[in-house]
Each structure stands twice: as C-alpha cells, then as structure tokens.
Amino acid sequence: MMEHTLRDIFKERAFFEPADLFCYSRDAVPCLEGMPDAVVQPKTKKEVKSLVEAAKKEGWNLIPRGRGTGTFGGAVPVEGGIIVDFAHMNRIEEVNKTRHYVRVQPGCSISHIDTTLARAGLQLPVIPWSSPGASIGGFVATNGVGLGSYQYGRIKQQVLDMTVITGNGDEFSLGSVTEYTPGYNLCELFVGSEGTLGFITSILLTSINKQNQTVVSAFFGSFEDTLACVQEVALTDLCPYTIIYDDATTFDFVREVTLGNPAATIDRNKRNSSGYLLMVFQQFGEQEKCTLESIVRHYNSHLNIGGISAGLWKNLSSFLPKVYRVGMISFEDTFVPVDCVFDVALRCWEKADELSVRMFMGGYVASRRTLVLFPGMVVNERDEEEVKRVKVAKDEIIKITLEHGGGISALGGDKVGYLCGYPARRKVMQDIKDVFDPCHIMNRGKLGLR
Ligand SMILES: Cc1cc2nc3c(=O)[nH]c(=O)nc-3n(C[C@H](O)[C@H](O)[C@H](O)COP(=O)(O)OP(=O)(O)OC[C@H]3O[C@@H](n4cnc5c(N)ncnc54)[C@H](O)[C@@H]3O)c2cc1C
Known part of the structure; x- marks a missing residue:
C-alpha cells in the first residue's frame, strides 16, 4: 500500500531498496541510527500536500530531511517512517536587492545561497560552520547559530516569512516582507520546531550588503586568559562579526589536519598551556584597533592584524570537513554563560580523562552573554567501547552545562530526555503540536513529543 501510493505521487523519486534507505539511517554524528521504511524526494508543494493527506489517512510517520548534517538525530527515523528529502526543492526563487531579502526553497545549500548573493553584492548575515553541506531548511528548523551571530543574532532574527504545509x-x-507582523509570532514558532509541526516549503531571509572583512588575532599563555579576554571584549561596545577561541590542543590539531596528517593527535597535556582568539570585523578602524590592543596587552599578548590571522582564519574555515579524514568527530555544542566558560571547560576535561575520551576544546561567541563551547571528540567508529564512552561524555557535558545555567541547541531524537526536567513546558509544546499535527504524522518522538 505504502509503496504503491508513494510511487504514484513521486514516481522515480520514491526509494525502497535497503541500500538506498541505509544512506538515510543516521546524520553527521554517530548518536542515533534507524532505518526508514521509504525515502521520497518532493519537487513541488503539491507533492508534499498529497503525501501529508496519505500519511494522515494511513498514520505514517514523516521525517523532513535537509542534508543530514545535524548532530542530534533530528532527521533520523528512530521509529521507522518515511524520510522526506528536500534535496530537489533547492531553487533560489528571488533575490531582491532593494528590499534586502532572498526567497529560497528549503533544500538549497547555504553556501549556494551565499555564492548567489555575492554576485549581487549581498551576503547572508549568519551562516553555520557546516554551510558547504547544510540546507537552509535544516538551519531554520533548528534555529541555528553560527558565524555572524555575535553581530546579527540567531537565524530566527533573519527569517522574515516562511510558507509551511502543516x-x-x-x-x-x-510572516511578511517587513519585520513587522502583528499577533502571535508564528514564524518563530516554526523556526526551531525541528520538523515536528509541518514542512517548511519556502523561506524569505534578510540579506545585507557584502562586507569587507578584517581578521585579527591574539595568542595567550593560557586558555583561561583567552577566555578572560573574550569576557573583556564582550564588555566593550565593539561589534565583531565573529569571535572564535580555541585551546592549544585544538590549535595543534587544526594545524596537523590542515597539513593533511591523518594521524593527527590530541596532546591533552597542552590544554591550558596556551590559547588564541580570532576576530573577524566588518568594520575595523583606529578605535577598534586601540581598544583591542589595550585589552590584549593586559594579558601579555599583542594584536595581529591580517597576515597570520588571515591564514589562521582560512585554515579554520576549511578545518571541519577535513577533520573527518582523521576520524569521526562527535561534538556537543553547548551554550554557556560568558563568566563560567572556563569552569565548564575544566569539568569537561576532567570527564574526558575519566572516560579516556580524546577531546579538543574551542568555540565561538554567540552573543555578549553567551559562548558556544565546542568540546569535540575524536571517535573510532569501529571501537564499540570508545563509541559508548563518547556517548556518556556527551551526556555529562550537557549535565555540566545545565548545572552552570547554560543551555543546548537542538534536541532532535538524541536529547529528548531534556524536556523531562520541564514537564509544564513539554505539555504546552505537545498541545501546540496537536493543533498543527492532530494525527501525529510529523517527526514522531522528536523533542520527546508524540
Ligand atoms: C561540521 C559541522 C559543523 C556544524 N556547525 C553548525 C553551526 O555552526 N551552527 C549550527 O546551528 N549548526 C551546526 N551544525 C549542525 C547542522 O549542520 C545544522 O543544524 C544544519 O543547519 C542542519 O542542516 P541540514 O540540512 O543538514 O538538516 P538535517 O540534519 O537534515 O535536519 C535538521 C532538522 O531540521 C528538520 N528539517 C530539515 N528540513 C526541513 C524542512 N524543510 N521542513 C521542516 N523541518 C525540516 C529535520 O527534520 C531535522 O529535525 C554543524 C554540523 C557539523 C557536522
């Protein structure tokens, strides 16, 4: 029945062979796995609507999927179901230079949007580190944060309007083409809903004029000083596009990986031995220079403008895809209040040692009050024991973060236990889901909801 209906709607874009289904059984991180019953690739809204009608009748579970670069199992079929892969709904529908917006289909890769905008002298204000692979639908559905967030906020602040099929x-x-839509903020409700309320089929995003970038950096005698310096920068009126920080283990690891060394290792003894801060500015003048020079001097460092900083930035931007040559990387991006980040890092390092997990530490600054701490862990997927230890480490990292008043990004299918601590919030979320998805066909089990 399922196969017949899906072939009828999607023709050669419906897949049932185990080898095809297997490709959709996980996302970017080995946390959750599950085989779907089928995969479909819609090209039109009409096809999506026909699928929803059939699923309502038959009680099928529909799992929206962008590019599967999520790290929390949001697009993984934990209890079977039909993967709805948006790879073919990938058109840029309109670039409007006067009104500073771009209208795109959800399956567009973020770097494709950025390259197209660049030709018109524009850019997206905020993009994730995974932009070469990630789709804009996935970034919006997880309320992503990334490069540019220090200056422009999260992706929710960039979404003007969306078309959805619930x-x-x-x-x-x-929403509308202006930021001003009265009444309940339905756009924000769907941003971050992780495919549990409906399908996003079109997105209207703000764009900004393409900016020149000045890259500056400073190296410090300890990771603790690096983070203290971030705190001081956050207290100033400076508004860099992005601030990135890393400990010495990450610095060495990035260098080895970008040099192409497949045996790159993490020397945990070097953790607090040094660290660096890299800032990208879209406007960098004498005032920015003087303020920063005086802050970094206080920590016995000096400011590098361009040169070595630009080289470091180039390596960092291309580091994450290359790192997968060394091994699978599992990470937990946690949001930590700016003044506790060193304590959280120390506790994470202790846990990594206790569990014999290979961890490197760094992150970026999400806003004046919040740092994204990014404990990355190298995992040999063939070593079942190591995979188990890394899973325990991930849970411990979340626990430590929450104890310090921090938060986590998306929940997907991996972190559904999180909402157990907030029963009232969970009930309201289920009530809202019931309104948009009364037959419970959308991404069942994700966020811990029916
Ligand atoms: C190396 C690396 C770096 C990363 N850096 C960042 C970063 O800087 N910032 C950040 O926020 N994340 C980051 N991520 C996580 C991930 O890449 C982002 O969440 C990304 O935006 C997900 O996009 P995707 O297309 O792969 O979505 P998927 O993984 O396919 O899906 C993610 C969620 O979105 C839902 N979804 C997808 N499309 C739709 C749709 N059309 N309608 C409704 N729901 C939909 C899915 O059901 C799922 O719940 C990183 C991941 C990796 C591996």
Whole structure:
C-alpha cells in the first residue's frame, strides 16, 4: 500500500531498496541510527500536500530531511517512517536587492545561497560552520547559530516569512516582507520546531550588503586568559562579526589536519598551556584597533592584524570537513554563560580523562552573554567501547552545562530526555503540536513529543 501510493505521487523519486534507505539511517554524528521504511524526494508543494493527506489517512510517520548534517538525530527515523528529502526543492526563487531579502526553497545549500548573493553584492548575515553541506531548511528548523551571530543574532532574527504545509495539510505563510507582523509570532514558532509541526516549503531571509572583512588575532599563555579576554571584549561596545577561541590542543590539531596528517593527535597535556582568539570585523578602524590592543596587552599578548590571522582564519574555515579524514568527530555544542566558560571547560576535561575520551576544546561567541563551547571528540567508529564512552561524555557535558545555567541547541531524537526536567513546558509544546499535527504524522518522538 505504502509503496504503491508513494510511487504514484513521486514516481522515480520514491526509494525502497535497503541500500538506498541505509544512506538515510543516521546524520553527521554517530548518536542515533534507524532505518526508514521509504525515502521520497518532493519537487513541488503539491507533492508534499498529497503525501501529508496519505500519511494522515494511513498514520505514517514523516521525517523532513535537509542534508543530514545535524548532530542530534533530528532527521533520523528512530521509529521507522518515511524520510522526506528536500534535496530537489533547492531553487533560489528571488533575490531582491532593494528590499534586502532572498526567497529560497528549503533544500538549497547555504553556501549556494551565499555564492548567489555575492554576485549581487549581498551576503547572508549568519551562516553555520557546516554551510558547504547544510540546507537552509535544516538551519531554520533548528534555529541555528553560527558565524555572524555575535553581530546579527540567531537565524530566527533573519527569517522574515516562511510558507509551511502543516501536519494537518494546511498551507500558509507566517510572516511578511517587513519585520513587522502583528499577533502571535508564528514564524518563530516554526523556526526551531525541528520538523515536528509541518514542512517548511519556502523561506524569505534578510540579506545585507557584502562586507569587507578584517581578521585579527591574539595568542595567550593560557586558555583561561583567552577566555578572560573574550569576557573583556564582550564588555566593550565593539561589534565583531565573529569571535572564535580555541585551546592549544585544538590549535595543534587544526594545524596537523590542515597539513593533511591523518594521524593527527590530541596532546591533552597542552590544554591550558596556551590559547588564541580570532576576530573577524566588518568594520575595523583606529578605535577598534586601540581598544583591542589595550585589552590584549593586559594579558601579555599583542594584536595581529591580517597576515597570520588571515591564514589562521582560512585554515579554520576549511578545518571541519577535513577533520573527518582523521576520524569521526562527535561534538556537543553547548551554550554557556560568558563568566563560567572556563569552569565548564575544566569539568569537561576532567570527564574526558575519566572516560579516556580524546577531546579538543574551542568555540565561538554567540552573543555578549553567551559562548558556544565546542568540546569535540575524536571517535573510532569501529571501537564499540570508545563509541559508548563518547556517548556518556556527551551526556555529562550537557549535565555540566545545565548545572552552570547554560543551555543546548537542538534536541532532535538524541536529547529528548531534556524536556523531562520541564514537564509544564513539554505539555504546552505537545498541545501546540496537536493543533498543527492532530494525527501525529510529523517527526514522531522528536523533542520527546508524540
Ligand atoms: C561540521 C559541522 C559543523 C556544524 N556547525 C553548525 C553551526 O555552526 N551552527 C549550527 O546551528 N549548526 C551546526 N551544525 C549542525 C547542522 O549542520 C545544522 O543544524 C544544519 O543547519 C542542519 O542542516 P541540514 O540540512 O543538514 O538538516 P538535517 O540534519 O537534515 O535536519 C535538521 C532538522 O531540521 C528538520 N528539517 C530539515 N528540513 C526541513 C524542512 N524543510 N521542513 C521542516 N523541518 C525540516 C529535520 O527534520 C531535522 O529535525 C554543524 C554540523 C557539523 C557536522
């Protein structure tokens, strides 16, 4: 029945062979796995609507998927179901230079949007580190944060409007071409809903004029000083596009990986021995230079403008895809209050030692009050014991973060236990899901909801 209906709607874009299904059984990190019953690749909204109607009748579970670069199992079929892969809904529908917006389909890769905008002298204000692979639909559905967030906020601040097809089969737009839409903020409700309320089928995003970038950096005698310096920068009026920080283990690891060394290792003895701060500015003048020079001097460092900083930035931007040559990387991006980040890092290092996990530490600054701490862990996927230890480490990192008043990004299928600590919030979320998805066909089990 399922196969017949799906072939009828999607023709050669419906897949049932185990080898095809296997490719959709996980996302970028080995945390969750599950085989779907089928995969479909819609090209039009009409096809999505027909699928929703059939799923309502038959009680199928529909799992939206962008490019599967998520790290929390959001697009993984934990209890079977049909993967709805948006790879073919990948058009840029309109670039409007006067109104500073771009209208895209959800399956567009973020770097494709950015390259197209660059030709018109524009850029997206905020992009994730995974932009060469990630889709804009996935970035919006997880309320992503990334490069540019220090200056421009999260992706929710960039979404002006979206068209959605809900789990009830209704299609409507949630915002407008201006930022001003009265009443409940439905756009924000769908941003971050992780495919549990409906399908995002079109997105209207703000764009900004393409900016020149000045890259500056400073190296410090300890990771602790590096983080203290971040705190001081956050207290000033400076507004860099992005601030990145790393400990010495990450610095060495990045260098080895970018030099192409497949045996790159993490020397945990070097952790607090040094660290660095890299800042990208879209406007960098005498005032920025003087303020920063006086801050870094206080920590016995000096400011590098361009030169070595630009080289470091180039390596960092291309580091994450290359790192997969060394091994699978598992990471937990946690949001930590700016003044506790060193304590959280210390506790994470202790846990990594206790569990014999290979961890490197760094991150970026999400806003004046919040740092994204990024404990990355190298995992040999063939070593079952190591995979188990890394899973325990991930849970411990979340626990440590929450104890310090921090938060986590998306929940997906991996962190559903999180909402157990907030029963009232979970109930309201389920009530909201029931309105948009009364037959419970949308990404069942994710966020811990039916
Ligand atoms: C190396 C690396 C670096 C990363 N850096 C960042 C970063 O800087 N910032 C950040 O926020 N994340 C980052 N991530 C996580 C991930 O890349 C992002 O969450 C990304 O935006 C997900 O996009 P995707 O297309 O791969 O989505 P998927 O993984 O396919 O899906 C993610 C979620 O979105 C839902 N979804 C997808 N498309 C739709 C749709 N059309 N309608 C409704 N729901 C939909 C899915 O059901 C799922 O719940 C990183 C991941 C890796 C591996």
